Amino acid sequence: SSAPDGTTVTVYAAASLTEVFTGLGADFQAANPGARVSFNFGGSSALAQQIGQGAPADVFASASPATMEQVAAEVDRPVTFARNRLEIAVPGGNPAGVTGLADFGRAEARIALCAERVPCGAAAGEVFRAAGITPRPDTLEQDVKAVLTKVRLGEVDAALVYRTDVRAAGGEVEGIGFAEAERAVNDYPIAPLKRASPRGRQFVDFVVSQAGRAALTAAGFDVP
Amino acid sequence: MSLRAELRVVRDRFRLDVDLDVAPGEVVALLGPNGAGKTTALRALAGLTPGGRVRVDGAAWDGLPVRRRPVGVVFQDYLLFPTMSALENVAFGLRARGVRRAAARAEAARWLERVGLAAHAESRPRALSGGQAQRVALARALATGPRLLLLDEPLAALDAGTRVHVRAELSRHLGEFTGHTVLVTHDPLDAMVLADRLVILERGRVVQEGTPAEVARTPRTDYVAHLVGLNLYRGVAEGGTVRLDGGGVLTVAEPADGPVHVAFPPAAVSLFPQAPAGSPRNTWPVTVAGVEQHAHTTRVRLDGAPPVLADITTATLADLRLRPGDALWAVLKATEVRTYPITGAGGG
Amino acid sequence: MSLRAELRVVRDRFRLDVDLDVAPGEVVALLGPNGAGKTTALRALAGLTPGGRVRVDGAAWDGLPVRRRPVGVVFQDYLLFPTMSALENVAFGLRARGVRRAAARAEAARWLERVGLAAHAESRPRALSGGQAQRVALARALATGPRLLLLDEPLAALDAGTRVHVRAELSRHLGEFTGHTVLVTHDPLDAMVLADRLVILERGRVVQEGTPAEVARTPRTDYVAHLVGLNLYRGVAEGGTVRLDGGGVLTVAEPADGPVHVAFPPAAVSLFPQAPAGSPRNTWPVTVAGVEQHAHTTRVRLDGAPPVLADITTATLADLRLRPGDALWAVLKATEVRTYPITGAGGG
Amino acid sequence: MIRDRPLVLVLPALAGLAFLVVPLLGLLVRAPWAELPARLFSAEVGNALRLSLVCASLATALCLVLGVPLAWLLARGDVPGRGLLRALVTVPLVLPPVVGGVALLLVLGRRGLVGQHLEAWFGVSLPFTTAGVVVAEAFVAMPFLVIAVEGALRAADPRYEEAAATLGASRWLTFRRVTLPSVAPGVVAGAVLCWARALGEFGATITFAGNFPGETTTMPLAVYLALETDPDAAIVLSLVLLLVSVGVLAGLRDRWVGGAG
Amino acid sequence: MIRDRPLVLVLPALAGLAFLVVPLLGLLVRAPWAELPARLFSAEVGNALRLSLVCASLATALCLVLGVPLAWLLARGDVPGRGLLRALVTVPLVLPPVVGGVALLLVLGRRGLVGQHLEAWFGVSLPFTTAGVVVAEAFVAMPFLVIAVEGALRAADPRYEEAAATLGASRWLTFRRVTLPSVAPGVVAGAVLCWARALGEFGATITFAGNFPGETTTMPLAVYLALETDPDAAIVLSLVLLLVSVGVLAGLRDRWVGGAG
Numbered sequence A: 001s002s003a004p005d006g007t008t009v010t011v012y013a014a015a016s017l018t019e020v021f022t023g024l025g026a027d028f029q030a031a032n033p034g035a036r037v038s039f040n041f042g043g044s045s046a047l048a049q050q051i052g053q054g055a056p057a058d059v060f061a062s063a064s065p066a067t068m069e070q071v072a073a074e075v076d077r078p079v080t081f082a083r084n085r086l087e088i089a090v091p092g093g094n095p096a097g098v099t100g101l102a103d104f105g106r107a108e109a110r111i112a113l114c115a116e117r118v119p120c121g122a123a124a125g126e127v128f129r130a131a132g133i134t135p136r137p138d139t140l141e142q143d144v145k146a147v148l149t150k151v152r153l154g155e156v157d158a159a160l161v162y163r164t165d166v167r168a169a170g171g172e173v174e175g176i177g178f179a180e181a182e183r184a185v186n187d188y189p190i191a192p193l194k195r196a197s198p199r200g201r202q203f204v205d206f207v208v209s210q211a212g213r214a215a216l217t218a219a220g221f222d223v224p
Numbered sequence B, C: 001m002s003l004r005a006e007l008r009v010v011r012d013r014f015r016l017d018v019d020l021d022v023a024p025g026e027v028v029a030l031l032g033p034n035g036a037g038k039t040t041a042l043r044a045l046a047g048l049t050p051g052g053r054v055r056v057d058g059a060a061w062d063g064l065p066v067r068r069r070p071v072g073v074v075f076q077d078y079l080l081f082p083t084m085s086a087l088e089n090v091a092f093g094l095r096a097r098g099v100r101r102a103a104a105r106a107e108a109a110r111w112l113e114r115v116g117l118a119a120h121a122e123s124r125p126r127a128l129s130g131g132q133a134q135r136v137a138l139a140r141a142l143a144t145g146p147r148l149l150l151l152d153e154p155l156a157a158l159d160a161g162t163r164v165h166v167r168a169e170l171s172r173h174l175g176e177f178t179g180h181t182v183l184v185t186h187d188p189l190d191a192m193v194l195a196d197r198l199v200i201l202e203r204g205r206v207v208q209e210g211t212p213a214e215v216a217r218t219p220r221t222d223y224v225a226h227l228v229g230l231n232l233y234r235g236v237a238e239g240g241t242v243r244l245d246g247g248g249v250l251t252v253a254e255p256a257d258g259p260v261h262v263a264f265p266p267a268a269v270s271l272f273p274q275a276p277a278g279s280p281r282n283t284w285p286v287t288v289a290g291v292e293q294h295a296h297t298t299r300v301r302l303d304g305a306p307p308v309l310a311d312i313t314t315a316t317l318a319d320l321r322l323r324p325g326d327a328l329w330a331v332l333k334a335t336e337v338r339t340y341p342i343t344g345a346g347g348g
Numbered sequence D, E: 001m002i003r004d005r006p007l008v009l010v011l012p013a014l015a016g017l018a019f020l021v022v023p024l025l026g027l028l029v030r031a032p033w034a035e036l037p038a039r040l041f042s043a044e045v046g047n048a049l050r051l052s053l054v055c056a057s058l059a060t061a062l063c064l065v066l067g068v069p070l071a072w073l074l075a076r077g078d079v080p081g082r083g084l085l086r087a088l089v090t091v092p093l094v095l096p097p098v099v100g101g102v103a104l105l106l107v108l109g110r111r112g113l114v115g116q117h118l119e120a121w122f123g124v125s126l127p128f129t130t131a132g133v134v135v136a137e138a139f140v141a142m143p144f145l146v147i148a149v150e151g152a153l154r155a156a157d158p159r160y161e162e163a164a165a166t167l168g169a170s171r172w173l174t175f176r177r178v179t180l181p182s183v184a185p186g187v188v189a190g191a192v193l194c195w196a197r198a199l200g201e202f203g204a205t206i207t208f209a210g211n212f213p214g215e216t217t218t219m220p221l222a223v224y225l226a227l228e229t230d231p232d233a234a235i236v237l238s239l240v241l242l243l244v245s246v247g248v249l250a251g252l253r254d255r256w257v258g259g260a261g
């Protein structure tokens, strides 16, 4: 593995950050000649497990504060560097004619949501409570990607996913915004590990810098 | 109608090239040294090894898959299904022909009884002795009533007593059988008692064929001469005497009744210039028909009632100065004569 | 020192209870009807089936795993390793004993040559005929030079000619062999030619044992009587005559040289009140030592040079009115006598 | 009957066993035992467990019905291009399960190649149903059965089938009464693999059938969801799944697994 | 030699084949073919593919070395509690792979039961290395080999081993020269299963070995990442993996798969 030799930064990042962080990594290397960024993308919880077992990470960027909490003993002061908000996703052409959150309560509509236990599911729950709607989902997926797959293939008529995901899916998925989305945003915390090299802290700084914020915004994230 | 087969099989180091005709009801014994191609010929007849053409009762069997050929095969290594009991093995062929379970099992039980294995009906093949397994294999092949019976050394593993019994049972069965039978054996007695005709293979080819008597009279190779050293007759037994179909009466040691085969080796026949007094029960006048010299013995063909072959040493030949037409007395001890019932079970 | 075995095996429907002693160099033939327990006894001796106790040369074999017992086994169904060639099968035991590959193969090739299969060294068992496979199995068992040879019908699948050859080879081998041999066979001739002592099993028990001559003289059951109908001698052959070790000279049809077994069935012996003139080459004076009645024949024990058994019919017995001490002439045709070389290969 | 066991076999065997079993010890050490009873007897876990067992067993049955004949065709059917066919059978093994699930959706989903007709003609829709779970599990687990049974068939002596043919048995009867019993240990081995794989199936199931408690939430799905928030709970759930599976498999009477041995 | 094939076998066999292969067609139809060549020849994919093949093959080798003796011990070793042992072997099958990865971390991780000593004494650390990928794949794939080989061993006639014993062969020699060749088709079947499963392994690998391009990013991990951003690319990557795997397996000469048939 890449030893923390001061020139290589090993970043453990949630899979949903793959595209943004890969770009940021290249920018960081360009900005810091001699530095190398090596990524380990995966599910936030698996990454947390690995860090808990002493994985040689310098930086951990998680998709939820809860997973960051699991490794609280290992990291320095996490900061929220991005937020994601929910959007209604419908298959291209919106065949079921979904217009808003209210459609999630219709019995005949096929609905996919994230499970309550995962961040997007928790957020969805808050949104529905705020809107006073009881959704009738057909499936409670384990992550946003699984939800999105079902939308793309037209297996469900509507789903709640993150805006970044709708953005990434291109024309196959249409997004419909709604007001209650403000009530439940998902925070992405980032933190250097306690044993991290200075370069690690430098990378965290880079992510929260102006350049980082621009890249995150371009990918559809809100930045604090 | 009959069976006509032209068998052509090519193996790595071996080529079989045999023409075979078997009339309905006829039993042909296939004889020959190890590796002569006997098993290969049976496999080709059954369709298990492709090669050559087979016509039975006017129908070509060539395109026919094995399972549509009405054959019954006793394999040299039995090939009893290891996961079935002896009874299930025998019943299998009947079940395959659509016989109902209960009927098939009852029929199978009868067959096992006939080969003396009623007590082992529920045994798995692994729990059978070699001889027991062979008898189950025989019962399995016979139970389906095939048109063509292919028997590969069906009695080889049997003990002497059982062999006599099973041979008699088989002989009775084959006597009533209207299909074709090809029997492989190394035992000349089995061949001569059970078969109507012998076909002798060596190195994949037929070297001689004919009735047992013909082959015995003019053996063409050493293997054959060694093999068929038997005088064989049919006759009707009544107590201790057998009236031979071709004329003549023989006294035998073991009383029998009804149609029998009678066999004794040419070596058992003594020749005397005058009729001697003594223990031998059978003494009859014969005339010399021919003399053939083999490696160490001389085979004398004798006319009489019955006509008979006698093997004598070259020294004896010189002593007796035999010439065709000479009148002699043939002497044969009753204890040398073996009888085998042609129908009906019971030991020889 | 010798082999002492108390074999006790219990099976579902079968119980083996046999005590066996084999002296060094001795060959014991185990005979008996199908299912008598012969194979089971061999398996128990080899350690393949647990049961009873075996001591060889003073050492208890009971705790010994099979592979540490210096045995050589010919299985009734051969059990040649299907994934090895014939040569590799024979070489396997040598390789297991640490012989180097090249040496083991050379030795194996010699053994294959001895059993007449040099040409099939590279064949897989599936490409061997039944008789060929049996010969490979024999070579495989002998090649390791075991202390205890266990042969389960080692000649059953051989044709007559090969059988004579292999029997002679085996006889020669066993003659030089200082270990113990137990041989299962259904062929009385194999038993009498190859074995020093017969042990006869029926239903898992020993019903009789003794030298071939003893057993032949006083058969205790019908199975035994049927089995051992042979006069057997040792002697030294010179051309057409054999000088018997126990006295007497016999003329034989097939010339031989050196030590031989000489065998002929009691039924081949004719008895005459006076010496007759005629074809039989062997005529010698005998006196009646005893008469035993069997089912259909009478076995007469006769003293003389050689002493001899003769089977005659009951009618003949009445005719001749035999009593112990009566003087008679025994007559035997030379062609009835078979000789088997005791050492050195070559046909009988 | 032969008691001595060579070290050259026993040592790697024990190493292998340790390799497979010691990680389980790791889980056992780590598991929050205090939680276990509460978890075990919760309705949620009970439902998921029952669903897992039912679906894995149904999937195994489906695999047996389709897979054993397929193994036979590969081993004995004399079909052209057998090597390629055999390789194709392993496709679901190599396909990442989530992609397998996508593939199933593309074919059996409501807009899938076949699925749209299923829906239109029969009103049957597999995704998001328990039947969908069975299908997904069967898809992923069937190769294990097919390859294991084919291996057993190839090792079996074909001459018994010849003997059956001479007795007039059709290939079906021969297969049923002669071939199948003689490869029974291989079929059992394949079925065990198949069942265990189906029981642990996650990716294809959640992708094709979704996750709805009581209907499609099997234990592995529950484990994954738990992993996101409460890894210790996930470990407990896994141990429950394991315990049940080991119990079921250890309880298979040796007679069924037996065969020649 | 027997040409007629019973429908009652052929129909389910074809249904089974269709079930396994048609979803692949779904993927093929959906795949963005235009992208394929570009993907295929990218260095990234090349690296991942090479790594996948190397790791799966090494894992299979490891499984053969440890798994075949283990199968032998289960089938012939006369060990007590065999049923339980056999069930324990299936543990990695039932364990959701991610949990399997966690279990491996708990044991072989830097702070694991065994791992901490490995690190302290030998300076060896498995997680997050290519060796770790091999270990994770072997852990998940070994049960397939063990169960398949054990099934083959149980179906083999033990009397050949008896014959070998009478010839003085040690159990090791017997195993090597007699037993193993006679179950070769079963071992090949098990190895194929094992290799294919290792090739497709994802959950345990990403958890235990992480996801470092060039070092631990195998094809399934690449597919997973692609799924996050570009699902069509994920399908293409899966197809590449499949193509290579099918190619390798179809290329296995029939002789190796052959055996008795």
Ligand SMILES: Nc1ncnc2c1ncn2[C@@H]1O[C@H](COP(=O)(O)OP(=O)(O)OP(=O)(O)O)[C@@H](O)[C@H]1O
Pocket (backbone or CB within 6 Å): B011, B012, B013, B014, B032, B033, B034, B035, B036, B037, B038, B039, B040, B041, B076, C120, C123, C126, C127, C128, C129, C130, C131, C132, C157, C159
């Ligand atoms: N599958 C095979 N492949 C190659 N050669 C074979 C095969 N089967 C038999 N042979 C060879 O063909 C020849 C004839 O074999 P076959 O089994 O027909 O002999 P057989 O007359 O039955 O002999 P036996 O009396 O010993 O049973 C032998 O030399 C044998 O080695």
Ligand SMILES: Nc1ncnc2c1ncn2[C@@H]1O[C@H](COP(=O)(O)OP(=O)(O)OP(=O)(O)O)[C@@H](O)[C@H]1O
Pocket (backbone or CB within 6 Å): B120, B123, B126, B127, B128, B129, B130, B131, B132, B157, B159, C011, C012, C013, C014, C032, C033, C034, C035, C036, C037, C038, C039, C040, C041, C076
């Ligand atoms: N594994 C077994 N389980 C149960 N019974 C068995 C088993 N093996 C053999 N037997 C029975 O034990 C008896 C003796 O068998 P064995 O094989 O020793 O006979 P054998 O004397 O060798 O006969 P053959 O001359 O036919 O070979 C037979 O009745 C047989 O059915």
Ligand SMILES: [Mg+2]
Pocket (backbone or CB within 6 Å): B038, B039, B040, B076, B152, C129, C130, C131
């Ligand atoms: Mg033969």
Ligand SMILES: [Mg+2]
Pocket (backbone or CB within 6 Å): B129, B130, B131, C038, C039, C040, C076, C152
């Ligand atoms: Mg026996």
